[in-house]
Amino acid sequence: MPLVTTKEMFKAAYEGGYAIGAFNVNNMEIIQGIVQAAEKLQAPLILQVSAGARKYANHTYLTKLVEAAVIETGLPIALHLDHGPDFETCKSCIDGGFTSVMIDGSHHSYEDNVALTKKVVEYAHAKGVTVEGELGQLAGIEDDVNVSAEDASYTNPEQVYDFVTRTGVDSLAIAIGTSHGAYKFKPGQNPELRFDILEEIEAKLPGFPIVLHGASSVVPEFVKQINEFGGDLPDAIGIPEEMLRKAAGMAVCKINIDSDLRLAMTAAIRKHMAENPSDFDPRQYLAPARTAIENMVAHKIETVLGCAGKA
Numbered sequence: 001m002p003l004v005t006t007k008e009m010f011k012a013a014y015e016g017g018y019a020i021g022a023f024n025v026n027n028m029e030i031i032q033g034i035v036q037a038a039e040k041l042q043a044p045l046i047l048q049v050s051a052g053a054r055k056y057a058n059h060t061y062l063t064k065l066v067e068a069a070v071i072e073t074g075l076p077i078a079l080h081l082d083h084g085p086d087f088e089t090c091k092s093c094i095d096g097g098f099t100s101v102m103i104d105g106s107h108h109s110y111e112d113n114v115a116l117t118k119k120v121v122e123y124a125h126a127k128g129v130t131v132e133g134e135l136g137q138l139a140g141i142e143d144d145v146n147v148s149a150e151d152a153s154y155t156n157p158e159q160v161y162d163f164v165t166r167t168g169v170d171s172l173a174i175a176i177g178t179s180h181g182a183y184k185f186k187p188g189q190n191p192e193l194r195f196d197i198l199e200e201i202e203a204k205l206p207g208f209p210i211v212l213h214g215a216s217s218v219v220p221e222f223v224k225q226i227n228e229f230g231g232d233l234p235d236a237i238g239i240p241e242e243m244l245r246k247a248a249g250m251a252v253c254k255i256n257i258d259s260d261l262r263l264a265m266t267a268a269i270r271k272h273m274a275e276n277p278s279d280f281d282p283r284q285y286l287a288p289a290r291t292a293i294e295n296m297v298a299h300k301i302e303t304v305l306g307c308a309g310k311a
């Protein structure tokens with residue numbers, strides 16, 4: 001099976017009350033860890049590449065590694081651009097073999113977001129590529145954009161129907177209290193998601209796939225592990241997994257996870273190097289890092305996403 005778009009995946013996920021995991025990829029070990037978990041559990045996958053990942057690892061290297069995953073497993077895998085910052089980046093990914101792109105116009109005015117998203121949709125749809133748009137602003141850091149908690153804003157349900165119909169997007173990322181990075185809530189703050197907003201959006205757009213960014217959960221566990229082996233990170237708070245499971249049973253069809261992967265990988269490498277201080281063969285510490293990613297993704301598929309056996 002070649003790379004797929006998100007269209008069929010989302011339709012089945014919406015109807016089946018589960019979500020597809022969208023995991024950020026930056027190198028071979030990350031891709032292999034994610035794909036090994038999905039293969040064992042026969043789960044559909046979205047592998048997503050940010051502009052920063054493209055800059056770090058190179059478009060062709062990442063595309064070919066993802067194509068290798070398809071050849072090796074036969075799983076339905078979509079290759080997606082995460083947080084496309086402009087039309088040119090989206091065009092370059094569409095022309096370069098991606099099957100799905102996100103255009104993130106959430107930092108622009110509403111009308112500019114509509115115009116930019118519509119332009120990307122017209123180009124993408126002509127080439128059979130699906131498009132994710134975003135309304136509302138998550139807090140946290142992604143690439144060079146750093147949104148403070150004060151500047152973050154929930155998605156306005158009154159805007160979603162107009163945005164989706166005018167742009168023609170295939171899915172919509174919304175802001176209901178998740179945020180990017182490991183530090184999602186202040187110490188002592190109770191994690192809370194605005195399910196009332198999600199319900200309102202679902203009522204305005206019945207059957208339409210919704211996306212949750214900033215959905216890492218197990219950051220505290222890995223921060224602890226990193227610090228146990230010489231790290232120096234402040235305590236972190238993630239999104240409780242039961243909240244994500246609830247969202248996956250509603251209109252949320254795509255759940256984005258990156259920070260949990262980064263921390264799991266770093267924790268495994270720190271542990272390995274602390275226990276084997278004279279190792280200098282990268283395979284010795286990257287193999288446990290890859291296994292840590294596999295275990296984490298398997299856990300997400302089973303407890304958060306509910307997409308095991310849906311490939």
Ligand code: G3H
Binds near residue numbers: 050051052083141143
């Ligand atoms: O939301 C952003 C993702 O975690 C990707 O992060 O831009 O540092 O690759 P990045």
Ligand code: 13P
Binds near residue numbers: 260
């Ligand atoms: P986390 O930082 O919570 O993993 O979110 C990742 C994300 O939304 C990628 O687009």
Ligand code: ZN
Binds near residue numbers: 083142213214256
């Ligand atoms: Zn994101």
